[in-house]
Amino acid sequence: MARRRGEAAREKRVAAGLEAFVDPTDALRAAAVPRRIEALWRIEGPRIVAALARVTGDIGFAEDMAQEAVADALVQWPADGVPRKPAAWLTAVAKRKAIDAWRRAERLDVRYRQLAREAPADVVVDWDPVPDDVLRLVFTACHPVLAREAQIALTLRVVGGLSTGEIARLFVVPVATVQQRIVRAKKTLAAAKVPFEVPEPTEWGPRLAGVLRVIYLMFTEGYAATSGDQWIRPDVAAEALRLGRVLERLVPREPEAHALVALMEFQASRFAARTHADGTPILLADQDRSRWDRGQIERGREALARADAFGRGRGSYGLQAAIAQCHSVAPHVDDTDWPQIVLLYDALSRLAPSPVVELNRAVAVSMATGPATALAITDHLVAQGLLRGSYLLPSVRGGLLARLGRSAEARAEFAAAAALAGNTRERELLLRRAAAV
Structure with a gap:
């Protein structure tokens, strides 16, 4: 009798457990957790890795431990709920995993004791981000022991949180190439025992160009995402x-x-005007310029004035900033000083030549003198086999051909661009442009 009562109680508990498991509210809440973790990692991932790298001294090891902590969160949080301080939870778990890894390897006792003091096994540390940690991570990854391409790929992956596919699209190279660069870069930093620190000012020179480039490419990805379903x-x-x-x-x-x-x-001053409420992109010519952030534009003008005050002439970023300023001060697209922009692109193409610069110059030329001259520039890029695999070239050609009344060719170019676009919003925009020709 007692056994039957126990079995009945156990069956009741099992039934209750199953009922709770299939509760629609709980199921929906659990399904939302991975998306929340993804958003958290996108925002806080670089700081978590930077905090770990500061105490472990190894960027690759720090990223591995952080990813293992994320894997634990994907298992535990849907069942137990999201912690009150999720970033602190990930940091603490990653530090404990580092302790376990060192213990298993029976090495680095000094580091183990230091890490154990900072993150006791029974205490979840408060999240106290140190902004310079992230910049320190950038400087470390841009160490001159690495080739420039490897510096940038590694930093965009670890600091920017970009996937290897996104980085590959930024550089217009195969994904496998980016993966190999990142793996080699981590191994090289570990073998060279590169310290996790901002170098002395005398050592900034060899790293500064890489640091500037990484920040520039991070912003470029934020300004126009290469993948996903958000344009910005x-x-x-x-x-x-x-x-x-x-x-x-x-x-x-x-x-x-x-x-x-x-x-x-x-560039950031335009964000509020670059998409509709549903996320649909709005092209520059169609943007409501009253929504541009005038305070941010003024900060941009002040920063450019500071750069010009040195009297050394404008470099690559200075020329691009001057181009952006021409757009920012024009009350309407028709009021834009397109001849001045063409001159700035001419200077930029000589100082920092690239197919993308030449393509942007073609757009400016089309606005200053007409689409026929600009189309000849893009024809030259096609003949050279440049930007193959990127949607940018057929997208620009589609716009130029449409303005010349060559509708069938324009539709074909827009369709080709849409097929190459990795971003859902960009693809939809290109298909709409094809249909509108």
Whole structure:
């Protein structure tokens, strides 16, 4: 009898457990957790890795431990609920995993004791982000022991949180190439025992160009996402701008640091006008310029003035900032000083030649002198086999052909661009443009 009562009670508990498990509210809440973890990692991931790298001294190891903590969160949080301080939870778990890894390897006792003191096994530390930690991570990853391409790929992956596919699209190279660069970069930093620190000012020179480039590309991804279903990634752009401002204060006599901040301020000033409420993109010519952030534009003008005050001539970021300023001060697209923009692109193409610069120059030429001359520029890019695999070239060609009345060719170019676009919103926009020709 007692056994039957026990079995009945056990069956009741099992039934109750199953009932709770299939509760629609709980199921929906659990399903939302992975999306929340993804958003958390996108925002706080660089700081978590930076905090771990500061105490472990190894960027690759720090990222591995952080990813293991995220894997634990994906298992535990749907069942137990999201912690009150989720970033602190991930940091503490990752530090404990580092302790376990060192213990298993029976090495680095000194580091183990230091880490154990900072994160006791029974205490979840408060999350206290140190902004310079992220910049320190950028400087470490941009160590001259690495090739420039490896520096940038590693930093965009670890600091920017970009996937290897997104980085590959930024550089227009195969994903496998980016993956190999990142793996080799981590191994090289570990073998060279590169310290996790901002170097002395005398050592900034060899790293500064890489640091500026990383921040620039992070902002570029935030301004126009290469993948996903959002045209803009404001969190990535905001982090790039924050890093740029910190760097500007760190190297106040570096004109290009001020110029890069100016460029980002000008570009970010348009964010509110670049999409509809549903996320649909709005092209520059169609934007409501009253929604542009005038305060941010003024900050951009001040930063560019600081760069120009050194009297050394404008570098790559200074020229791009000057182009962005031309757009920012024009009350309407028809009032834009397109001849001046063409001159600035001419200078930029000589100073920092690239297919993307030449493509942007073609757009400016089309507005200043007409689409026929610009189409000849894009034809040259096609003949050279440049930007193959990128949606940018067929997208621009589609617009030029449409303005020339060559509708069938324009539709074909827009369709080709849509097929190459990795971003859902960009693809939809290109298909709409094809249909509207």
